[in-house]
Amino acid sequence: QVYVVESGGGLVQPGGSLRLSCAASGSSFSINAMGWYRQAPGKQRQVVAHITSGGSTNYADFVKGRFTISRDNAENTVYLEMNSLKPEDTARYYCNAQILHSFDRGHEYNYWGQGTQVTVSS
Numbered sequence: 544q545v546y547v548v549e550s551g552g553g554l555v556q557p558g559g560s561l562r563l564s565c566a567a568s569g570s571s572f573s574i575n576a577m578g579w580y581r582q583a584p585g586k587q588r589q590v591v592a593h594i595t596s597g598g599s600t601n602y603a604d605f606v607k608g609r610f611t612i613s614r615d616n617a618e619n620t621v622y623l624e625m626n627s628l629k630p631e632d633t634a635r636y637y638c639n640a641q642i643l644h645s646f647d648r649g650h651e652y653n654y655w656g657q658g659t660q661v662t663v664s665s
Contacts, residue, residue: 545569545654549638552659555628561661563623565638567654571645577621578641579612581634581661591636594621605631628663635660 551563567574578593592612593601600612611624621638635658642652 545572545640545642545652547638547640547654547656549636549656549659552636552661554662554664556665557628557630557663559628559663560624560626561628563625563636563638563659563661565621565623565640565656567619567640567642573643574616574619575641575643575651577614578639579621579623580637580639581632582637582658583634586634588637589634592623625661628661630663632661633663 546568547565549563549565551561553561555561565577574596576593576595579591580588581591582588589603591603591606592610594612594614596616602610609627612621614621637658638656640654642654644652
């Protein structure tokens with residue numbers, strides 16, 4: 544079993560910044576990739592950013608130039624630095640980890656955290 548835990552959410556004013564963290568823990572696994580998703584009430588979940596274990600990144604158009612995803616492979620942790628936050632960024636942010644287990648390396652597993660709330664408001 545792998546556990547994924549997000550942290551760092553909170554209430555900020557428009558134009559402010561937050562740094563989200565996501566840590567994957569467990570035993571006998573390796574991470575192919577990790578990503579950030581978000582979901583606002585009544586709306587579909589959106590991909591925000593994605594990073595592979597090799598460092599390749601992808602961003603949704605609505606966060607390019609404002610958000611930066613990074614990782615610390617040794618700690619199995621990814622970060623999302625969010626700058627110039629807008630009210631429309633308000634959502635619950637979820638971390639996803641794509642995992643290979645030692646006992647079944649031919650199959651990729653997906654694990655999700657419980658999310659962390661980001662609210663951007665005056």
